[in-house]
Amino acid sequence: MSTSPQRLARFALFVLGVSLALAGACYEAPRQDGYYRCSDDSECGEGGLVCDDGVCCSERGTPLCLARVLDGGTCADGGTATRYFRDEDEDGYGNLTQPTLRCALPESIRVVTNSDDCNDNPAAGGSLFFPGAPEQCDGLDNDCDGQFDEGFDGGVYYRDEDNDGYGDTAQPRILCRPSAGYVAAPDDCQPLNPRVYPGAPEECNNADDDCDSYADEGVTETWYRDADGDGFGRQDMRQQACVQPPGYVANSADCDDLNALNNPDALDVCDGVDNNCRSGVDERPDCGGPADLLLLASTGARGAVDTRANFSGLNPSCLRFWDGGLPESFSASNVWSGSRPTSHAAWFEAPGTWDLTRANNNLAVRFDHRMAGNGNPPWSPHRQPVIILCSESGFARYVPAMDGGTNPLLPYAGVEVNTVLPIGRGSAGGWIERSNALDLRHVKRVEILIEPSDAGTPNVSFDVNFIKLGFQ
Incomplete structure (x- = not known):
């Protein structure tokens, strides 16, 4: 069955009526005798009202918007708008990044006329940050003056991981007071080595221990x-x-x-060379003979021998290696001890040879002595002490001359013997020389011969204490 045009028209009018009825039931026009609360213009309907400071109003009619800025930047009363800044943390200081132009002081939001706040976020402790706020020890700018923690001790500190008192320059931290693990002194060149820091003592290790870019200086x-x-x-x-x-x-x-x-x-061995590095050639005393023969003890080049024979001062040769002799000792560094009424010889040997031809080269002999177990006279009556110079090819024997032509110079007990023997001068100086092909340029050994008297017992013993023995 077909639908007639009349029936379709009646149906359309019915639908329109229902729609209008429903729309009228859902919409309520704003009241003209007051304000409706709002958050934006869409909540104020289609009657030409706008949302201003949380209420619906009219820019030029009724109810008039008192705070809203009109196009052109003017107010409804013809006045000039004021620039306000949001103050969300309500500390009396506004946020420069949230400005707003108003013709009246807003009631829906917290605003102020300054923009001096440096932290307006309540969730970040904004109420503690404003111009003139007290500084806290927190590393932050509480009073908004561009500085932090001023008024507290401290400042920049550096991480000190090795606890040597110096910090790592690459790990600074701003602190209002010293903190554990941080120090004020920087420049630790090895932050993990407690032995290395500025001013540390240098060690011999080919390393820079004191952080001055040099190694081992001073050591x-x-x-x-x-x-x-x-x-x-x-x-x-x-x-x-x-x-x-x-x-x-x-x-x-x-x-x-x-x-x-x-x-x-x-030793200077008289070879035309500066052997001993003393800026001289063949100088005394080494070349001419040592100044102190007693020092030869350190080289083992001295000793003594009991020849077990009696020479009466007329020994046929040098005595150190006398066949049948018995070694004697030095009981101290300068004390020669012996026994038996026989000829005894102490010897002092050169490590090389001595040249005794040099001018003014004299042998000084000074000693005292004690004897026990013998009678008077305690010494053999021949002239003594006898001094013998030995070379590889021969020897020279020096015997004391007679005192006034009658008595030999005998070293009696308790009497000090002090003689100076001029070398190579014949009988000069009270000595008689008897030589056997002695080469004075190559003297190897000095020997001193003494002989206790055999008038007493065979148990005689003596000590000779050398006070001076050497060339001068």
């Missing part, structure tokens, strides 16, 4: 090249190091680093 020593291995180095061949390098020594006094026999400890 290095100067070492000198010792090419010949004699323990003395060359002054002009040096090296700085805190550990002794191989082939180097601390002493720089060597004058000949190519010959180990020439050094400050050597």
Whole structure:
């Protein structure tokens, strides 16, 4: 069955009526005698009202919007709008980033006319941040003056992980007072090594212990090249190091680093060379004979012998290696002890040879002595002490001359013997020389012969205390 046009028209009118009825039931126009609360313009309907400061109003009609700024920046009463700033934390200071223009003081939001707040966020403690607020020890700018924690001790501190009192410059921290693990002193060049920090003592380790960019300064020593291995180095061949390098020594006094026999400890052997590095050639006393023969004890080049024979001062040769002799000892560094009424000889031997031809080269002999177990006279009547100089080819025997032509110079007990023997001068100085092909340029040994008297018992003993023995 078809539908007529009349029926369709009646149905459409019915639907329209229902729709209008429903719309009228849902919409309520704003009252004209008051304000409706709102949050934006859409909530104020289609009657030309707008939302201003939380209420619906009219920009130019009734009810008039008192705070809304009209187009052009003017107010409804013709006045000039005021710039306000949001003050969300309600501390009396506004947020520069949230300005608003109003013709009247808003009631729906908290505003102020200044923009001086540096923290307006209530959730971030904004009420504690405003101009003039008291500074807190928190590393923040509480009073909005561009600084933080002013008025407190401290400032920039540095992480001190190795607890040596100096911090890592790369780990600073702003603190209003010292904190555990942080120090005020920076510049620790090894933040994890407690032995390394500015001012630390330098150690011999090829490292910069005091953070001054230098290693081992102040602990290095100067070492000198010792090419010949004699323990003395060359002054002009040096090296700085805190550990002794191989082939180097601390002493720089060597004058000949190519010959180990020439050094400050050597003897001058009269060879035209400065053997002992004393800036002289063949100088005394070494070349002419040592000034102190007693010091030869350290080289083992001295001793004594009991010949077990009686020479009456006329010994046929040098006595150190006398066949059948018995060794005697030095009971102290300068005391020669012996026994038996026989000829005894103390000997002092050169490590090389001595040249005794030099001018004014005299042998000084000074000693005292004690004897026990013998009668009077205690010594054999021949002239003594006898001094013997020995070389490889022969010897020379020096015998005291007669005192006034009648008595020999005998060293009686308790009497000090002090003689000076001029070498190579015949009978000068009260000595008689008897030589057997002695080479005075190469003297090997000095021997001193004494002989107790055989008038007493065979148990005689003596001590000779040398006070001076050497060339001068």
